[in-house]
Amino acid sequence: MKHILLLAASFLGFSALAQTYYPISTLQYVSPSQLAACNDSSGFEGQIVKTVGIVVTSGSLSEVPSGSVQGGHRPFFFIVDTAAQGAAGPFRGMEVMGVYTNAQNQLVTLPNVEYLVAGDLIQFIGKVSTYNNGTQLEATSASSMTILGTRPIPSPAVVAVGTLNDAQRINLPVTGEQWENSFVDLQNVTVTEVILFGGNRVSFNVVDANGNKINVSDRFLAQKLPSYQTVNPASPQTTGSFVVPVPGTFYSSLKGMVRHDGNGCFTSGGTRGYELNPFQASHYQIAYAPPYISNFERDPMVPTPNQSPDLECTITDFDGTVDSVHVFYATNPTLQPTQFTKAVMPLVTGSTDEYAFTLPNAPDGTLMRYYLRAKDDDGNASYYPTTPVGQVQPNTDYYSVRAGGMKVYDVQYSLASNGNSPYLGKTVSLKGFVTASTKPHDLGYLYIQDADGGPWSGIWCVGSGITQMLREEEVQVTGLVEETFGMTRINVSTISRTGGRRAIVPTILNPSDSAGKVNFGWEAHEGCYVRLQDPNQAKLYVSSTNLNFGDYAVSQNVGAGYWRRTMVMAGRQSATAFGSLYVQLVSDLRYDTVDGEMFVDPILVSDTMNMDALEGILFYGFSNYRVLPRNNDDFVGINITLDSTALVRSTVGLPAMEAASLLAYPNPTADHLQLDGPAGTWVLRDLQGRQIMHGLRDQGPSQVDLSSLASGAYLLTMDSGGLRTTYRVVKQ
Secondary structure: HHHHHHHHHHOOOOOHHHHHHHOOHHOOOOOOHHHHHHOOOOOOOOEEEEEEEEOOOOOHHHHOOOOOOOEEEEEEEEEEHHHHHHHOOOOOOOEEEEEEOOOOOEEEEOOOOHHHOOOOOEEEEEEEEOOOOOOEEOOOOOEEEEEEOOOOOOOOOEEHHHHEEOOOOOHHHHHHHOOOOEEEEEEEEEEEEEEEOOEEEEEEEEOOOOEEEEEEOOEEEHHOOOOEEEEOOOOOOOOOOOOOOOOEEEEEEEEEEEEEEEEOOOOOOOEEEEEEEEHHHHHHEEOOOOOEEEEEEEEEEOOOOOOOOEEEEEEOOOOOEEEEEEEEEEEEEEEOHHOOOOEEOOOOOOOOEEEEEEEOOOOOOOOOEEEEEEEOOOOOOOOOOOOOOOOOOOOOOOEOOOOOOHHHHHHHOOOOOOOOOOOOOOOOEEEEEEEEEEOOOOOOOOOOOEEOOOOOOOOEEEEEEEEHHHEEEEEEEEEEEEEEEEEEEEEEEEEEEEEEEEEEEEEOOOOOHHHHHHHHHHHOOOOEEEEEEEOOOEEEEEOOOOOOOOEEEEEEEOOOOOOHHHEEEOOEEOOEOOOOOOOOOOOHHHOOOOOOOOOOEEEEEOOOEEEEEEEEEEEOOOOEEEEEOOOHEEOOOOOOOOOOOOOOOOOOOOOOOOOOOOEEEEEOOEEEEEEEEOOOOEEEEOOOOEEEEEEEEOHHHHEEEOOOOOOOEEEEEEEOOOOEEEEEEEEO
16 A cells, blocks of 8 residues: 555655545445445545546536536546556546535536546545445535546446346445446346436336346436436537337446445435446447337327327337337226237338327226337337336326316326326326415415316426416416426416316315325325315324424324324425425424525424314425425414414406315214215215215215225215315225
8 A cells, every 4th residue: 555655646746645645446445344234435434535536437428407506517527546547446436526615605616627538637635425325525625626637548347237236226235335436337238127207317227137137327418318408518419319228128238337326234225226327328239129119199188088099109120120019908997908908000101110090089087098019020029108127017108088178187197106197298288276376475386276176186387477376266277297306297388367266175184194195195185285184173283393304294193103194394495395485383493594585483383283284285205295384374273373364365257165064974984974064966086086986965964885895095075056075085
């Protein structure tokens, strides 16, 4: 080691560097015993060090958007130890974050960092830090980086996937940590799953011959889609150009930088383990691939009962010919995709790669599911929508037939495991009634909901013209469907009032219903106006006063466990926090002026506070459901005095509906449900919105027999003279 340090000092021309300079291999090294004990931290964690390395990834290729850095781009690059002329090897790679904090406490990019090129020899002074178990150097000042000269462009080391991760994509630190931040070549791997997210981003999983799995991620320009707008000012392109691979694609070589997103023994899971980030188009070497399905269109997107939608797409096979194309479809919700009706999807006359098929029309409200399968002359199959390799039941696309046009329900209803809308990335047009607005004494964000409420009926709207709308007004919205942190929203291009008006009745949810929330059980109520209320009308309590990030919780019991409570956010408005500034109850008094200046005097929540119910919009983000109260009025029957509100009310349209005195009990129930109130109708649906039972009801009590239903949760809607109440009914 002493010999290496002296050589480095001599090379740089500064003898004093012998005391402060460390090779990358020294900074990165972790002993096998430490790795076996799940400790992969550098021994220099938190220290400011000096090192020298050869640039592996040019600064123009980094694509990491960041709202906290001036200019919106957080540049990252990788360097390799100068040992062995920059060849990749154990513990020789390092990730460098090219931003520093200036005298004004702002994050700014290092001078010229985005113009680094592969092969540049640099000296770097920075702090050793860790992010998601990945070691990196953070710049400490504008002069952290010095270019010393040039060296040959570094080349990758051939590494087996099984050295990095196992078949569950769990990192193997004892063998894998040595390759963290290194340039590697994974050979002979197969794409198993394509993961689209954010509307314009993609990653995918590949496995080796033994089933060991790694995620291929998009830190660089090479894997940015054409819909992605680049943020790096030095980028050679304004948009991405990556072509998404088909599951079943076999790469003879797949190169890139290894990053660590700790899972397994390092964290509770949900992350990616060691991942690969290609940074050049040449890093994807395809040996063979199934047919490539692109340019898919359905016209119309939302058909009426008299319309038969046309399906069209382009299908090509880059290493052979397309042998067959079929459409599989069904209107029966009980059928598995492998049981769907099968029909040939023929070539369009005169074309060599365009295929078309017309689906049959169907009655109003029908859910049509379908998928495409193309096979090439080698028997390799691909699907639209994409289906992971080895998955028995193909994924399906779907739509509902609507005589009156698209509803919010159609955009929100999701068969996907991640809750994504089937219209993600599509421009849609629909109507809805405003449940929260941007006006004073309201949430500060626009939400709209279908007239009949129920599951999947509410959605968040951002974009143009939304500040003019008031609660209860019916609006016509056109915009692009997006997903942000797991929350579906419409980015509005045009919005207008229709002249209609209605007060949407909130859906009643039990805040302490752990079974209802687990496995995304509340996904059906995302974006909806809800009312947290005990089924037996007992009081709700502030059960956790500070869950960090502006959240607190309510439940039936003070101190309730994680799943026995529901999170609430107020007093914060930023790029990732969406609470009302007109709600006094907050988890921390600092939110009076942090993440938006509050318009009411904040009150710190305490576990002495209780209420009859809490209303608001159900939001999902950062792996949690939370309710966003719109103003103080949403705390119903609270035991403290809150400021009065002065919500601006709409004067257009029809008179607002009022909540009906419609009751349903006992709830939960083992066999029957008692309905009470004015004469009217009732409908019982499952949590997917499918009608199970319905009937008429006379004035006064009546009884509904539920004994034939399976145990579980259902939604009961009771209507009377234009009034409506929705209950979540639990059948024991």
